[in-house]
Amino acid sequence: MIQIGVIGAGECTPAISSIAYEVGKLIAQNNGVLVCGGLGGVMEGAARGAKEAGGLTVGILPGFDPKESNPYIDISVVTGLSHARNVLVVRSSSALIAIDGGYGTLSEIAIALKLGKPVVGLNTWNIDPAVIQVSTPREAVERALSLIQKKH
Numbered sequence: 001m002i003q004i005g006v007i008g009a010g011e012c013t014p015a016i017s018s019i020a021y022e023v024g025k026l027i028a029q030n031n032g033v034l035v036c037g038g039l040g041g042v043m044e045g046a047a048r049g050a051k052e053a054g055g056l057t058v059g060i061l062p063g064f065d066p067k068e069s070n071p072y073i074d075i076s077v078v079t080g081l082s083h084a085r086n087v088l089v090v091r092s093s094s095a096l097i098a099i100d101g102g103y104g105t106l107s108e109i110a111i112a113l114k115l116g117k118p119v120v121g122l123n124t125w126n127i128d129p130a131v132i133q134v135s136t137p138r139e140a141v142e143r144a145l146s147l148i149q150k151k152h
Contacts, residue, residue: 006024006099007098036060060077090117096118096120118151
């Protein structure tokens with residue numbers, strides 16, 4: 001199964017959570033595994049979408065307690081690494097979809113680009129042309145899947 005990372009802030013508006021939900025749902029419907037940071041906000045919205053669509057969710061947590069993950073995470077990976085766990089989120093993903101986000105999201109984008117992982121962006125940091133900007137959740141997932149297929 002293809003692992004797609006969804007990255008974004010731990011707190012977000014209901015509109016951004018709805019976008020993340022749709023992305024997660026589409027990842028699951030395309031037989032992908034959702035990888036995220038396992039906490040709230042964008043991560044929780046995406047995990048809820050994937051979980052409700054019957055998908056598998058992985059949360060790579062910053063702390064030491066698996067109970068800190070949101071309720072839609074199937075597999076909690078505790079790291080005790082704080083923000084350094086962003087490297088593991090990126091390494092565990094074949095492509096990343098960035099939704100909105102702050103500096104933590106920017107760090108994950110930078111790590112992904114440094115490692116040659118494709119990044120698709122929805123309402124996020126505009127790093128042209130490295131981050132492929134799209135306007136809908138469907139376009140984000142389709143683009144991520146096509147970029148993964150190109151690499152293989």
